[in-house]
Every structure is written in structure tokens, then in C-alpha cells.
Amino acid sequence: MQALVIFIVCVALLAWFLFSKKETATVNTPVPDNFRQTLQTYVGYYRALSNENKILFEERVKDFLSYVRIHGVKTEISDTDRLLVAASAIIPIFGFKDWKYYNLKDVLIYEDAFEAEGFRTTGEGRNTLGMVGSGTMNNIMLLSKHSLEQGYLNKTDKNNTAIHEFVHLLDKSDGAVDGVPENLLDKKEIVPWLKLMHESIQEIKKNKSDINPYGTTNEAEFFAVASEYFFERPDLFQQKHPELFKLMEEIFKQEPQIK
Numbered sequence: 001m002q003a004l005v006i007f008i009v010c011v012a013l014l015a016w017f018l019f020s021k022k023e024t025a026t027v028n029t030p031v032p033d034n035f036r037q038t039l040q041t042y043v044g045y046y047r048a049l050s051n052e053n054k055i056l057f058e059e060r061v062k063d064f065l066s067y068v069r070i071h072g073v074k075t076e077i078s079d080t081d082r083l084l085v086a087a088s089a090i091i092p093i094f095g096f097k098d099w100k101y102y103n104l105k106d107v108l109i110y111e112d113a114f115e116a117e118g119f120r121t122t123g124e125g126r127n128t129l130g131m132v133g134s135g136t137m138n139n140i141m142l143l144s145k146h147s148l149e150q151g152y153l154n155k156t157d158k159n160n161t162a163i164h165e166f167v168h169l170l171d172k173s174d175g176a177v178d179g180v181p182e183n184l185l186d187k188k189e190i191v192p193w194l195k196l197m198h199e200s201i202q203e204i205k206k207n208k209s210d211i212n213p214y215g216t217t218n219e220a221e222f223f224a225v226a227s228e229y230f231f232e233r234p235d236l237f238q239q240k241h242p243e244l245f246k247l248m249e250e251i252f253k254q255e256p257q258i259k
């Protein structure tokens with residue numbers, strides 16, 4: 001009898017342990033009630049969507065927030081900041097119906113620029129505005145709050161740090177951050193894409209391009225800065241870089257618009 005009681009208690013404890021573990025493992029960021037209004041106010045890409053696509057975008061935002069945690073590091077973050085992170089995540093993948101960021105669990109938000117090695121937020125040498133972690137920092141993205149917000153408040157530049165970092169994650173999904181999203185491109189498009197990237201990098205080096213010079217760092221950075229431009233100022237990008245625009249439409253399976 002005593003053995004039976006002990007057995008039942010053990011089973012109950014095990015069940016409780018497994019159940020509560022499952023509970024705490026459900027990561028999520030609460031979706032604020034006014035999230036549609038926030039998207040409408042800040043996100044030009046969302047404003048330009050049809051009503052039908054707005055609903056799809058909202059669902060994707062909610063889904064993203066259900067599996068990614070967003071934390072402020074030594075800084076307060078608002079519901080708007082969290083939504084801007086989610087919007088930046090969904091914009092580059094909106095053309096892929098079932099895409100999830102399996103390579104992301106946490107987004108850490110710093111007040112402003114931080115130092116890339118030790119993540120210092122004070123002192124000299126802080127010039128990183130966003131990064132995708134690797135090694136022990138795998139599955140983690142770091143962002144500057146100031147840059148995240150400026151990505152949406154400044155409507156005339158071609159920059160959006162958060163979109164830049166999510167494009168790196170997309171690029172990383174085939175195993176390498178190399179500017180060639182191999183699982184998004186048809187095999188026959190890889191060589192033309194590489195050729196066009198190299199030509200475009202040369203144009204930046206010769207001062208004949210309005211693409212962010214940071215894109216000359218390597219192919220991965222070129223892909224990320226060109227994507228910022230593609231999603232921030234699609235009309236201008238199409239007008240100035242028609243060939244790149246066409247191939248990037250094929251990569252992202254969408255033609256972005258901004259309103």
C-alpha cells in the first residue's frame with residue numbers, strides 16, 4: 001500500500017514537472033491590443049498592403065511574437081519597439097507562406113550602439129547597431145533601440161537596421177551568411193546573382209552607386225544593405241537599380257511597396 005502511494009506521488013510529481021516545464025518552455029511576447037494601429041502608424045510597408053494582406057501580415061506578426069522573446073538590456077522597451085522588431089522580421093519573409101525563423105529565439109535590445117565583442121554599452125569603440133549572434137550567441141539577435149526606431153521614423157533614408165539583421169538570418173538559413181540565399185534562389189539564378197552583386201560592389205567602390213558603402217565589406221553585407229534599400233525605398237531602388245530589383249523580387253518572392 002505504502003509503495004503504491006509512493007508510486008502515485010512519484011507519477012504525480014513527474015507529471016507536474018513535465019507539464020510545468022512545457023508551460024515555461026512556451027516562449028512568447030504578448031501582442032498588445034492596439035497592434036494594428038501601431039503597424040498602421042509606423043510601418044509604411046504594412047500601410048501599402050491590401051486589406052487581405054494586412055490580415056495575413058498581422059497573423060505572421062502574432063506568430064513571430066509567439067516563438068521569439070524580446071528583451072531590453074539596461075533599457076526599457078515599449079510595445080511599439082516589440083512590434084517594430086516583429087514587422088522587420090516579417091517584411092523580408094512575407095513572400096514565403098510558411099517561413100519561421102527556426103534560427104532565432106531571443107532578440108536583445110540595447111539603448112544605442114554597443115561594442116560587438118563584449119557587448120559594452122558604455123565607453124569607446126561602440127559602433128555596432130545590430131548583429132546576429134554565432135557560437136554561444138547562436139539564436140540571438142542584438143539590436144540598437146535607436147536604430148530600430150529610426151528604421152521606421154526616418155522615411156527618406158534607405159536604412160533599416162532590423163530588416164538588415166533579419167536578412168542576415170534569412171541568408172544564414174542555408175548554413176552560410178554569404179549573400180547567396182541558396183534555398184531561395186533557383187540554381188540557375190545563383191551565378192547571375194553573384195555576377196550582379198560583384199558588379200554592384202565595384203560600382204559602390206567607384207563612387208557610382210547610391211547603395212550604402214558598407215555593402216562593399218563582403219557579399220553578405222551587400223545583400224543586407226541592398227535589401228534595406230529594396231524594402232525601404234522600393235520605387236527609388238527599382239528606378240536606380242532595375243536589374244538588382246528584378247532579381248531581388250525573385251529572391252524575396254514579392255514586390256514591396258511603401259505608403
Ligand SMILES: [Zn+2]
Nearest residue numbers: 164168221224
Ligand atoms: Zn550586416
